[in-house]
Amino acid sequence: MADIVLRAAPLTVQAFAPFGDVIETEGRSWRWINEGTSQRFDDLAQIDVLEGQGRPLMSIFRASAQSVPFRVCALERHPLSSQSFYPLDARPFLVIVAESGSTPIAARVHAFLSSGQQGVNYRRNTWHHSLVALQQTSNFLVIDRAGPQENCEEIALDGDRILVTTG
Amino acid sequence: MADIVLRAAPLTVQAFAPFGDVIETEGRSWRWINEGTSQRFDDLAQIDVLEGQGRPLMSIFRASAQSVPFRVCALERHPLSSQSFYPLDARPFLVIVAESGSTPIAARVHAFLSSGQQGVNYRRNTWHHSLVALQQTSNFLVIDRAGPQENCEEIALDGDRILVTTG
Numbered sequence: 001m002a003d004i005v006l007r008a009a010p011l012t013v014q015a016f017a018p019f020g021d022v023i024e025t026e027g028r029s030w031r032w033i034n035e036g037t038s039q040r041f042d043d044l045a046q047i048d049v050l051e052g053q054g055r056p057l058m059s060i061f062r063a064s065a066q067s068v069p070f071r072v073c074a075l076e077r078h079p080l081s082s083q084s085f086y087p088l089d090a091r092p093f094l095v096i097v098a099e100s101g102s103t104p105i106a107a108r109v110h111a112f113l114s115s116g117q118q119g120v121n122y123r124r125n126t127w128h129h130s131l132v133a134l135q136q137t138s139n140f141l142v143i144d145r146a147g148p149q150e151n152c153e154e155i156a157l158d159g160d161r162i163l164v165t166t167g
Numbered sequence: 168m169a170d171i172v173l174r175a176a177p178l179t180v181q182a183f184a185p186f187g188d189v190i191e192t193e194g195r196s197w198r199w200i201n202e203g204t205s206q207r208f209d210d211l212a213q214i215d216v217l218e219g220q221g222r223p224l225m226s227i228f229r230a231s232a233q234s235v236p237f238r239v240c241a242l243e244r245h246p247l248s249s250q251s252f253y254p255l256d257a258r259p260f261l262v263i264v265a266e267s268g269s270t271p272i273a274a275r276v277h278a279f280l281s282s283g284q285q286g287v288n289y290r291r292n293t294w295h296h297s298l299v300a301l302q303q304t305s306n307f308l309v310i311d312r313a314g315p316q317e318n319c320e321e322i323a324l325d326g327d328r329i330l331v332t333t334g
Binding site (some may be wrong): 030033035038040041044047052056057058066084131141 | 192206212227228233297
């Protein structure tokens, strides 16, 4: 049993690629639509709901603020769908994920910090922490899945003390 | 040819029911999730992408601000999908729709004002105006559809001068 301290890295497309999509406009291509009154930044997240087994579900999560260092006690994953989160209050939040692999999961955890102008879309079956708001209670628009089968697996990380910092 | 002046009404679930969903937390039921760290306001919009004919598409629209009175020159509808808009900058925006029917469409136009804490989801085949931001350039998270078939019909409203006010 050891302390593992992770400093949350800036959330970038490249660093987050193994885990899913970064939903943002910064640096992305766009086109004019609606007679030149809007810019469209298209196709920012791969919404993945296995066809015929469920439907995409839109919800709002209101997350209370957590303090840092933040202790990671468990992760979850959704075998039947992606899950996306977009911040509605423009506040930074923590994005904690784990690579797939066969080594102990504690050694595979990564932490990122959203700028508050960035959402994330966890790819189907990607281990991730539940929503971790910072600073204040914050709202997020969430797209995941409704359907008959169970779509959440959880794993406890109680062997090591994993602490995420933002500083 | 006549002037029709419409004052945008407050956006409420009841008034907007013929056209689609109001995406909001106010007055909605919720449940605790994630060990009591988040409230989940579930299933706020019926995302309707005809199965097997396309996929749900997530985009961000950046809309320049329009002035009021706002003239309605055209409406559009999407025969193959719903289309949802959620404001990311918490600013009011105009929601302009038309009932289905056989009378001249100009007489069937309705206008609503989102508080800025409310999104909308236009039901499949519902006539609506493209995004009308107010005050400042504003971002919106949009869920519609990607697929091979054409999914936009447009109708010009040039017989009458339809003006929408917010005052």
